[in-house]
Amino acid sequence: MNPRRKQRLFATTSIILLVSAAIGIMLYSLSDNVDAFYTPSEIIEGKDKTGIKPTLGQRLRIGGMVVPGSVSRDAETLAVSFDLVDVGPSVTVQYQGILPDLFREGQGIVATGTLKDSSLIVAHEVLAKHDEEYMPPELAEKMKGIKHVPPSEATY
Missing domain, CATH: 2.40.50.140 (Nucleic acid-binding proteins)
Known part of the structure; x- marks a missing residue:
């Protein structure tokens, strides 16, 4: 695999994981207020x-x-x-x-x-x-x- 392609894959995966974690934390904190x-x-x-x-x-x-x-x-x-x-x-x-x-x-x-x-x-x-x-x-x-x-x- 091309090194540039590896960098893009790593960056994309990192962004997806961070967004997923942020959404998970928000949903968890909102569950107490329902x-x-x-x-x-x-x-x-x-x-x-x-x-x-x-x-x-x-x-x-x-x-x-x-x-x-x-x-x-x-x-x-x-x-x-x-x-x-x-x-x-x-x-x-x-x-x-x-x-x-x-x-x-x-x-x-x-x-x-x-x-x-x-x-x-x-x-x-x-x-x-x-x-x-x-x-x-x-x-x-x-x-x-x-x-x-x-x-x-x-x-x-």
Whole structure:
């Protein structure tokens, strides 16, 4: 093989290896920042197709409806605890902080947090839906047939 051809082959191989290593390192570091979306039923029973359940300590996003009458606030701190439900079992969410203005019982929310127990999530962010008619497609599929009480009709 020609020495010039060997140099080109070595340079090309080196570049391919360095780019592959850089892509691998980026993908590895991004895997820690991925939050999977679950509904309360999927946390308890597992995903529909795969049966995969989240593991304890896993970061995740959960979406569902706040169960009326389940919101409990600590009088001394900003700690709040409430239950979320879709069509099956409910999951308890604990949050430390100020809830969004649109947060209400019977309202759909999305919380980001960590799974601490099989049915307990400690949230570090709670988002309330803006429009009472909008629902994420995954949650809308699960909620078919469940009557949603809009905030305008809810009793407090």
